[in-house]
Amino acid sequence: MTTTKTTARTWELLGRGGSASDERAARRPAKYRGLSDPHGAEELGRALTEKIRGLSPAAIVIWEEPEDVVLGHVVGRELSLPVVRAFDADGLVGHSAGLPAAARVVLVTDAVRDARVVRAARALAEQGGGSLVGTAVLIETPLLREEAAGAGSIVSLAQAAEPEGTV
Amino acid sequence: MIDWAELGMSPIAVPDPRRDRERRLAELGRDVVGSAYLRGDFVLSSGARSNYYFDKYLFETKPGILRGLAHFLAELVPPQTDRIAGTELGAVALATALSLETGLPFVIARKGTKAYSTARMVEGEIYPGDRVIVVEDVISTGAQGIRAANRIKEVGANVLGILAVIDREQGGPEAISAAGYTLTTLFSRKDLGI
Numbered sequence: 001m002t003t004t005k006t007t008a009r010t011w012e013l014l015g016r017g018g019s020a021s022d023e024r025a026a027r028r029p030a031k032y033r034g035l036s037d038p039h040g041a042e043e044l045g046r047a048l049t050e051k052i053r054g055l056s057p058a059a060i061v062i063w064e065e066p067e068d069v070v071l072g073h074v075v076g077r078e079l080s081l082p083v084v085r086a087f088d089a090d091g092l093v094g095h096s097a098g099l100p101a102a103a104r105v106v107l108v109t110d111a112v113r114d115a116r117v118v119r120a121a122r123a124l125a126e127q128g129g130g131s132l133v134g135t136a137v138l139i140e141t142p143l144l145r146e147e148a149a150g151a152g153s154i155v156s157l158a159q160a161a162e163p164e165g166t167v
Numbered sequence: 168m169i170d171w172a173e174l175g176m177s178p179i180a181v182p183d184p185r186r187d188r189e190r191r192l193a194e195l196g197r198d199v200v201g202s203a204y205l206r207g208d209f210v211l212s213s214g215a216r217s218n219y220y221f222d223k224y225l226f227e228t229k230p231g232i233l234r235g236l237a238h239f240l241a242e243l244v245p246p247q248t249d250r251i252a253g254t255e256l257g258a259v260a261l262a263t264a265l266s267l268e269t270g271l272p273f274v275i276a277r278k279g280t281k282a283y284s285t286a287r288m289v290e291g292e293i294y295p296g297d298r299v300i301v302v303e304d305v306i307s308t309g310a311q312g313i314r315a316a317n318r319i320k321e322v323g324a325n326v327l328g329i330l331a332v333i334d335r336e337q338g339g340p341e342a343i344s345a346a347g348y349t350l351t352t353l354f355s356r357k358d359l360g361i
Contacts, residue, residue, distance in 0.1 A: 088278070090257040091223060091305060093210040116310065119214020127210055 004007025006158040010047065013040040014138060014158055035070045035110065044157065048108070048136050051155035053079065055134040056101040061095075061121045063088055065111040071138070075108050086120055093120045103130035106152070111137055111160070112144040118151050195235040196354050199226045199332070204361065213308040213337070219361065221333055223304040227260040236353065237264035237331055240302065243351050244269055245327050249297045252289070253278050254315040257304050261332070265302055276301070276315040288318045295323025303331040306352060309339035313346045333359070 035041035052075060060079070063070035064087035076083035082098040099105070105125035112118060112135070122132040133152045137144060140156035148154060171177050203225040209217045226232045243253070244265070251273040253262025259275055266273040274291035293299070299319050303312045306329075316326045328349040336342060336356045343350040 088212050091212055091307075092220065093212060093214070116212060116214045120210060120212070123210040123214055123216050127208060127216065 010044070010157050013037075013044050021090075035067045040107060041070050042074055044138055045071050046078060047157055048138065049075050049078040051157070052106055052108070052134065052136045055155070056104060057081060057104055057106040057133060057152055058100050058130070059084055059098070059105050061099070061105050061107050061115065061124060061132075063087070063107075063109055063117045063120075065109075068108065068157075071110055072108050075136070086124060087091070093124060095124055099124065099128050099130075101128050101130070104133045105130055106134040106136055107132060108136045111139040111141050113141065115143060115147050118144070118147045122150050122152075171308075191235070192239055192353070195232065195239065196359050198229075198232050198235070199354065200361070201339045202229060202232065202357050204359075211307055211312060215307070215337070221305045221335070223257045226332075227257065227304065233260060233264045234268075236261065237268040239353055240265050240312075240330050240332075241268045243330050243353075244271070244300055245298075247298055248300050248327060250274060250293060250299045250320050250324070252293075252299050252301045252315060254278055254301075254303065254311060257301055261302050261304055274299075274319075274332050276318040278311065278314060289322050293319070293322055293324055297324040298327050299305045299324045300327050301329045301348075303329060305333045305335060305349065306339035306343075307335045307341035309346075309350070312339070312343055312346065312350070316346070316348050 009055060012119060035044065048071070051082055058081065060081050060083045061074050061116040062068040062083060062085055063156045072083045082100065084099045085096040087094050103125065105121065107121040109117060118135060125132045135144065135154050137156045138158065140159045144151060144154060169223045203222045205220045205222055206218060207220065209220040211217055219349045248271060251262050251265050251271050253259045253273060255278060262273040272292065274289050274293045277290065301312060301315050303318060305314055312329045312331065316329060319326050326348055328341060328351060331350065331352045332354065334352040334355045340350050
């Protein structure tokens, strides 16, 4: 797990206000409403990319949700990596084509709100003979920390002090 | 003792309704397995890997099986039930069949990990205080059933319980119980001989 130093600009893009030194900002009720600002999404995606680079992934896995599709696009483009979309196919995890065999995989999502997303990414990677080497999030939630054992290295731009579900 | 031959008659075997029901339920279980049990390397929605999978669509799209399931599930619907709920997409066919069998209206619970303020999470007519039975197809960890039941509670209705076709015996009943709901299933994995 990396130590997250959140800049005032990141807080601003995440919609929480405050500053890097203002710890109370992280405890305020979330205003985050997804990546609705394209410039903000680009900036956050690039910032997250820099944290992922050191994990040397061969593929990015995202869960098929609007924010994650946007974020995955930016990260995949910046790292020139395939982005594999995983989705719930009514009982099974389906995925788009493109997960290389035995790949080092990083899960990219804005925030982990459901542990199944991490577990599914890990299972998909392992099914192809690879491994989930990291989970990259904009906001690190307590739920993700609970799943840390199976999430690989966790990289984030900010940490949520409030209970899961409010991000 | 009656000498049936002397009377020119033969005794009529009167079926035992309970044994007949068990036989028909077992036949239905064999039909479900025969149509929907697949072997392979699967990643389940729970994130777990499994070497087998019940493809719900393979049994929910066969009218004979669907009718049989609705018949037996209807026996489990409490008499005070106002409404049935099924989760999109897989359980909708079951909810529809059960609705036709019982005459009770049904609603569709949306799934998804994110709730957007503009989205209705329960489609159809439902009111606070309604007594609702949630119907599910296959229970694994129980997470989806719990989520559906929570959706129903969020609109102010009361969840009487969760009915399901198959329990894969992967901790679903325990998780559902821990979440404060009751689960009744037609078949366990063991019942189906798997």
